[in-house]
Amino acid sequence: MSLILTLLFLANIITPSLLSECDLFLENKICEIKELVDSIENVPNELECQNACASNSNCGNFTWINFKTLPPTCYLYSGCENVTECFGECAYSLSGPLLDGVSWYPGTCCTKFNTGNVCEKNSNNILAGIPYIYDAASCQDLCQDTGLYPDCKYFIFDSKWSTCVLLSSCFGMDERENAVSGPVHPSINFCSELSPVLPTTSSTTTTTQSTTPSPGPKPVQSTALLLGGAETRNGSHIESSPCELKSFAELKVSKNTNPGAAVLNGEVYLCGGFADNYFISECYKNVPNDWAEVPPMYLERSSFSMNTIGGKILVAGGLGTTGYMNSMEIFDGTSWTLLSGELQMDRNIHCAVPISDHEIVFLGGSNFDKISLVDKYDLNTNTWENMTEMTSPRFSHACILKGTDIIVTGGYSDGYLNTTEALDTLSWTWSPLPDLQLSRSYHTMELVNDKIMVFGGSDAQNSSETFDGTAWTVETLAHKHIYHASVTVPCA
Structure with a gap:
């Protein structure tokens, strides 16, 4: 037709x-x-x-x-x-x-967008909360995807937390700094500067003015920051890829393995780990060319998960002085709170991915044996929901969220793994992805400039791999990295 x-x-x-x-x-x-x-x-x-x-x-x-x-x-x-x-x-x-x-x-349609005043959100109008979104246009693109979110009519982009919230309606406004809210259309890129005026025609000449939309400000490029890690498990150095950062000092704690790291309010926090034969609870945040000590966690732990969610940092599980752990703590930028809620089982060397500002998914790990469990925790209701298990149990793997898919790479099962799979958080079904070029365990993974990158790990300590949607490409790192932590930060 x-x-x-x-x-x-x-x-x-x-x-x-x-x-x-x-x-x-x-x-x-x-x-x-x-x-x-x-x-x-x-x-x-x-x-x-x-x-x-x-x-x-x-x-x-x-x-x-x-x-x-x-x-x-x-x-x-x-x-x-x-x-x-x-x-x-x-x-x-x-x-x-x-x-x-x-x-x-769009002319005056651009007045539909609000900065500092955003749509009220509640349980009736929230369709999805998506972390690791770095500009308003990308957030609006998700809202415009009728295949994924057919009911999306409004979006909220919060640059402070790099989160995108999709809404089915907007009936009131809330004040929120560093946030932009608007409808699914017009494209916010068209509103990045004053639209040109429609040309007039005369009896003698006709002038056509270009209407190519302004692309708007370019998104800030990002880079992965690798914290510590070495073949001998005593690294305190820092490496960034693909950008070179010079404003980060060497780590305060050397010989520290399996710490956790997260970004909160634009600052990098590094917590816990195992050093000098002790589990530690100390935490540090980066300041220009140094690291400043901040309140420690309640409990000493290593091999735990550490994620930014809902404007706070959540740590969960791990290995401590009493063995495998199921406790969780949350940090609001000032102090830690030991939560009453606990993991459904003791687990360490697992991974976790926030999928909204109050929901986080835990995947795999170990507690004397490898785990295939995938479960979702809701911080607002303190409730758990078991999701589709991984196709094979694994620990010391890495995971991130890309779009609505949780990507899982490597780890250890009956040997070091190079397998990769994706969990669709809409249907909760698993799909295989192309294998890594090298087997990796105790590595990390980051979403850098919308590309999936993995770093270090056993059997591949001085290399990274980048996924282009079809295959993985290997590159060499300056240092060896294993039992390390990583975050994504702006290049500037």
């Missing part, structure tokens, strides 16, 4: 009421086919479609349609007396006029 024929099936004609400049642009409405002048496939966005209309002397209105399976298409019309609804093959559409003196889309 042609794209034009597809439009013939879109019924329920209504007449739009044009009230303001922003209201001139109708979302999810399509001009009637009878006034069609031309159609152009593979037009990437609404602005390019409006530009095409400006370049066609017979065009007075345009409709841009983002189809579910067909290429995005621009339709040019002589007029637009009536419109039909966008549904079926149509995932999103925008219709608008071409009138002298009218601003280019």
Whole structure:
């Protein structure tokens, strides 16, 4: 079926009421086919479609349609007396006029975005909370993904916590610094600077102004920061990849193995571990060219998980003076609190991934034997839910969240592993991914500039690997890393 024929099936004609400049642009409405002048496939966005209309002397209105399976298409019309609804093959559409003196889309629609005042969120309108999102445009892109989040209408991006919250509605506003809130459309990239004014035509000359949208500010590039680790388990050095950072001093504690690390309020925290034959509880945060001691954890522990979630740091499990542990502690930037909730079982050398600002998933580990358990903990309700187990038990593996998938690499089962698999947090099903080039255990993994990277580990201590979506590529590190910790930080 042609794209034009597809439009013939879109019924329920209504007449739009044009009230303001922003209201001139109708979302999810399509001009009637009878006034069609031309159609152009593979037009990437609404602005390019409006530009095409400006370049066609017979065009007075345009409709841009983002189809579910067909290429995005621009339709040019002589007029637009009536419109039909966008549904079926149509995932999103925008219709608008071409009138002298009218601003280019999105024009005043950019006032729909708010900085410092964000949509109220509650249990009725939250669709998803996604960590490790580093700009508002990426957050909005998730909201626009109708395949993953068909009910998303608004988003909140919090730059302080690098989190994205997707909402089905927005009926009130809350004050929140460092946060941006807005609707699923228009694209926030179009609002990064003043939109150009629609050109006018004269009887002698016609000037077409470029409508290529400003790409907006470039996202800050990030790098992995590797903390300690060496073949002899006594490393105190720091290495960063792919950027070189010079503002981090050597670690205060040497000969420290299996510590934890996390970023809170833009500061790197390093806690716990095993040094000089003792389990330790000390914590440090980075300051320019040094590390400052901060309140220690309640309990000494190594081989535990340490994650930023909901604006706090959560540590869980590990190995301590009493053996395998199931306790959890939370740090608010000032002090630690020992939680009443506990892991469902003692476990260490496991991994954990936050999937919202109050939910965290724990995967695998060891407690005298390797574990395949995957369970989700809700900090708000202090409740557990068992999820689909890993396809094979493993410990000393690494995991991160990319989009809505939890990626798990390497570890140890009946030997050192190079296998990789992904857990879809929407369906809770596992899928295999291409194997690492090298087997790795006691390594770390980070999402760096939206690329998955693994660092060090047994059998591969002085190397990293980067996944391009198809295969892993090995690169050499300056130092050996094993039993280390890592975080992702800005290059600058």
